[in-house]
Amino acid sequence: MSYVFQFGTVWRELxxxxxxxxxxxxxxxxxxxxxxxxGIAGARAKVSSSRLLRGAVQVYIEAIRNTPFLVQLFFIxxxxxxxxxxxxxxxxxxxAMVVNLGAYATEIVRAGIExxxxxxxxxxxSLGLKPWQIFxxxxxxxxxxxxxxxxxxxxxxxxxxxxxxxxxxxEELTAVTDTIVARNFRSFEFYFxxxxxxxxxxxxxxxxxxxxxRALFAHWADRA
Amino acid sequence: MRSAIGRLLSLTVLFVxxxxxxxxxxxxxxxxxxxxxxxxxxxxxxxxxxxxxxxGKDGQxxxxxxxxxxxxxxxxxxxxxxxxxTGANRIPYLLSGQxxxxxxxxxxxxxxxxxxxxxxxYAVEAATLVGPASRQVKTVDDLKGLRVGVPRGAMQDLxxxxxAQEKGINLMxxxxxxxxxxxxxxxxxxxxxxxxLVNRTLNRNDPGKDYQVKLVLRELHFGIGVRRGSADxxxxxxxxxxxxxxxxxxxxxxxxxxxxxxxxLPVF
Numbered sequence: 001m002s003y004v005f006q007f008g009t010v011w012r013e014l015x016x017x018x019x020x021x022x023x024x025x026x027x028x029x030x031x032x033x034x035x036x037x038x039g040i041a042g043a044r045a046k047v048s049s050s051r052l053l054r055g056a057v058q059v060y061i062e063a064i065r066n067t068p069f070l071v072q073l074f075f076i077x078x079x080x081x082x083x084x085x086x087x088x089x090x091x092x093x094x095x096a097m098v099v100n101l102g103a104y105a106t107e108i109v110r111a112g113i114e115x116x117x118x119x120x121x122x123x124x125x126s127l128g129l130k131p132w133q134i135f136x137x138x139x140x141x142x143x144x145x146x147x148x149x150x151x152x153x154x155x156x157x158x159x160x161x162x163x164x165x166x167x168x169x170x171e172e173l174t175a176v177t178d179t180i181v182a183r184n185f186r187s188f189e190f191y192f193x194x195x196x197x198x199x200x201x202x203x204x205x206x207x208x209x210x211x212x213x214r215a216l217f218a219h220w221a222d223r224a
Numbered sequence: 225m226r227s228a229i230g231r232l233l234s235l236t237v238l239f240v241x242x243x244x245x246x247x248x249x250x251x252x253x254x255x256x257x258x259x260x261x262x263x264x265x266x267x268x269x270x271x272x273x274x275x276x277x278x279x280g281k282d283g284q285x286x287x288x289x290x291x292x293x294x295x296x297x298x299x300x301x302x303x304x305x306x307x308x309x310t311g312a313n314r315i316p317y318l319l320s321g322q323x324x325x326x327x328x329x330x331x332x333x334x335x336x337x338x339x340x341x342x343x344x345x346y347a348v349e350a351a352t353l354v355g356p357a358s359r360q361v362k363t364v365d366d367l368k369g370l371r372v373g374v375p376r377g378a379m380q381d382l383x384x385x386x387x388a389q390e391k392g393i394n395l396m397x398x399x400x401x402x403x404x405x406x407x408x409x410x411x412x413x414x415x416x417x418x419x420x421l422v423n424r425t426l427n428r429n430d431p432g433k434d435y436q437v438k439l440v441l442r443e444l445h446f447g448i449g450v451r452r453g454s455a456d457x458x459x460x461x462x463x464x465x466x467x468x469x470x471x472x473x474x475x476x477x478x479x480x481x482x483x484x485x486x487x488x489l490p491v492f
Contacts, residue, residue: 078403081410089396167403169373169396179397182312182377183385185319185339 009186010193017190020176021197027090027172028159028205031097035158036151038098039105043143044135046110057106064103069161072096077168093165093172101158108150112143145217152209156202163198173197254324254454256300264302267293268309268323272402273418274425275481276329276347279308288481289327292346292448295473296327299464310400312377315339318449325461329419331379331444341452343461344491345445346474351379352441354408354423355415357434364439368392373404373413380417383441408435417441421482445489466491 010017042060045053064072076099077092087095116139124134144151166175177194181187259265269289270277280286285293285306297304309317314326318340329349332342353361353372361367369392374381376397388395396413398404401422408416409430415438423435448461468474475486 074403077412078406078410081412086411167399169398169407171397175376175397178312178376178399179381181316183382185315187316 005189006186007189007193009184010189013180013190016176016180017173017194017197020171020173021201023090023170024159024162024172024174025201027094027097027162027165027170028155028201030094031101031158031162032155034094034098035101035105035155038102039109039151040140042102042106043109043113046106047113061103061106064100065107069096069100070164070167072100073165073168089165089168089170092168093162093170096165097158097162100161101154104154105151108147108154109143111150112145112147113139115146116142141217148209148213148217152206152213155209156205159201159205160198254451255456256460257456259300259324259457260302262302264305265297265300265325266305266307266323267296268307268314268317268326268328269293270310270314270328270401271308272310272400273329274405274422275419276349288347288477289329289446291477291481292468292474293327295468295477296325296461296464299467310377311375311381312399314449318451321451324450325457326449328449329378330446330449332447333379333444336449339452340449341454341458342447342449343458344465345447345489346465346469347446347478348443348487348489349446350420350440350443351383352418352420352437353380353415353439354418354426354435355438357436359414359438361415361438364391367415367439370394370414371396371412372415372417373398373407374417375399375401375404378417379444380441384417415439421484424483 042057045057048054073092073096076096077087077089080087080092120138120142121134124138129137162172163174165172166178169175171179173194177190181190269285269287271279271285273287275287277285277287277289284290285308290306293304293306307317307323309323309326309328311329314328314330315336317323318326326340327346330336330342331349331351332345336342353367355361361370364387371394372384373396374384376399378401381395381397384393384395387393396407398407401418404413404416405418405422405426407413409426420437420440423437426435427433448465450457450461465474469486469489478484478486
């Protein structure tokens with residue numbers, strides 16, 4: 001008995017697949033922007049002088065980085081309603097992705113900040129710059145430049161991890177595919193095709209990151 | 225840039241490779257002798273559905289279906305290896321040869337019988353919608369605007385999907401029955417697609433809401449699923465079900481898990 005591929009079935013469901021891919025893209029892009037914001041804020045707090053702030057961020061990082069994403073997702077979607085916070089599947093998925101990415105991004109950006117030579121910070125201080133000015137104008141951009149490749153791969157990981165939000169009924173690419181496959185049983189064809197779609201999305205994001213890298217940081221490289 | 229092209233090229237090669245590998249054999253038909261020779265029978269059961277199959281405290285599946293599976297092992301004289309399957313993945317599990325048979329709330333329908341072969345029924349159930357007593361639902365038309373959770377690919381999903389848009393039902397698909405029921409309990413859905421008896425379990429775990437069967441979508445019978453063309457194995461399973469129906473073993477399982485005597489099951 002030989003398996004016969006029937007890609008015609010995929011073609012007929014293509015609009016559903018693209019709709020799912022669109023939600024995956026939207027969730028991922030939003031999570032990347034918001035997650036980076038959380039990461040920068042978290043990293044700033046992590047190197048601040050307040051021990052309370054440092055401790056709080058440390059607890060957040062350890063709690064998120066040492067627990068499964070799936071469990072965090074269940075916690076937000078099924079757990080928070082008992083505290084009165086009821087989110088739609090899409091909102092819960094986005095929140096889980098931002099919270100998850102934020103913890104990893106915090107550690108990545110912090111590493112970048114620590115790699116900025118002390119002399120530059122001292123130079124800023126001797127110029128009379130305020131701490132937030134030093135962070136904004138002297139520390140942040142070189143820090144981000146240093147860790148941008150690491151951030152990029154973490155962004156891709158969060159996009160790929162979004163495939164599990166199907167468990168809380170968010171209709172992203174994997175969920176849509178699971179639903180179609182549950183009806184027509186052409187699992188091999190569909191998983192084959194969405195593997196390709198995920199791959200294409202990853203490569204597109206990588207190309208986008210490379211473009212951002214050039215646009216934002218190219219002039220830094222000249223001086224380095 | 226050259227490296228990007230190189231990467232794409234190697235990925236293309238990889239994909240073509242997978243396609244070629246994939247076009248070889250799918251698991252073929254199954255005979256009783258294959259199973260006896262191997263010395264164990266691999267059975268897919270659902271472990272997320274109260275009454276019919278849950279993971280027990282000892283890490284072994286328990287419920288109506290696992291007990292039927294254990295009887296299969298008993299009468300074949302080989303140990304049973306359990307594999308957890310869901311409504312959505314049980315057919316792929318079967319067709320890819322990872323299990324010998326599926327005993328997992330597998331409602332008999334002609335559409336599914338295009339993919340797998342069913343034994344004669346060993347259980348009766350119904351696709352229902354369950355909700356708290358306060359929820360007023362008499363017909364499908366009353367579902368307008370309600371959030372209705374279903375296990376993906378289950379009978380409730382198949383029945384409601386074609387009419388969801390027209391009737392204004394907010395259909396939400398979960399990967400398994402456990403999360404479907406969890407969503408009902410945590411108020412993320414108004415009704416949960418499930419079976420006839422699950423509301424008993426819900427009321428034990430979440431008392432005060434008085435969960436009831438609000439709507440019976442369709443009555444159905446469960447059969448044991450095997451790969452198509454496995455006539456030999458199917459014949460054995462039908463003989464097996466005939467036997468346990470008549471010697472009271474299936475009735476005992478029904479009384480133990482459903483707290484109901486076994487109904488008169490149809491045959492085909």
